[in-house]
Amino acid sequence: MRTLDKRIAPNVKLAASLVARAPTLTLAYDARCKSRLAATLDTGEDVAVLLPRGTVLRDGDVLVADDGALVRVAAAPETVLLVCAADPLTLMRAAYHLGNRHTPVEIGDGYLKLEADPVLADMLRRLGTRVEEARAPFQPEAGAYGGGHKHGHDATFAEDYALAQQVFGEHHGHSHSHDHDHQHGPGCTHGHHGHDHH
Structure with missing residues (x-):
């Protein structure tokens, strides 16, 4: 069994013909968040994925197998909620409430997309959005x-x-480490603009 243990950085440009010939690994979002998993390429070949902890694969990423072969990552269609609103403010409010719940969200032109969840669907409808269940690839925003x-x-x-x-x-x-003692008050030599340091 081949092991996919490297991801080519997204800013590295590869020859389109190399990527086009590479077999595809189609995974849903939850599987693309795992750094270690057994998977099956679209060709039927079983592979092991062993990537650094915290790696989240995105549609279009290219992985390198232990034998040097390339494998293209594709986002699998999965059950998602498509959220739209009659006005941008309502959609922004929905995005705020989803972010407040640390919900992975894909942000598109005039829509939000998230994993299907009946409780969140109800909340979003109460906020005045239109919510539809669909089958589509899910590509949520990366962390800040x-x-x-x-x-x-x-x-x-x-x-x-x-x-x-x-x-x-x-x-x-201003920037400084908080691993040292320093006084805050009238003799303080750096501004705080009304915020505290903990």
Whole structure:
């Protein structure tokens, strides 16, 4: 059994003819979120997928097998909710409430798409949206800092938190580690713009 253990970075340009000849691995979203799984190529060949933890495969990604062969990733059609609204504000409110629940959402021109869930469908209808169940590939937004959604107990939380702090510091004009003691008050030499450091 071949092992798919490398993903070619999305910014690397490959010859279209190489990718077109590559066999396809068609997976639903939940399988594309797993870094380790047994899968079957569209040709019928069984393969093992062993990627770095936290890797989320997207439609069009290219994987490399342990023998150097390329495999193209395709998003499988699955049961999803298509959410539309009569006006942009209603759709934005729906997106806000879904994000508040940490729900993976695909954002398109005039629509939201999410995994089928009757409770969320009811909530979205109560917010004034039109909700239809459909079969379609699902490609939710990636996390704001490149990875999936993380919680404080995940092994990569410290990395994500440090990156978020760096971005925050760049945006607010100051950045520093919180691993040292420093005083805040009248003698403080860096601005805080009304926010606290914890």
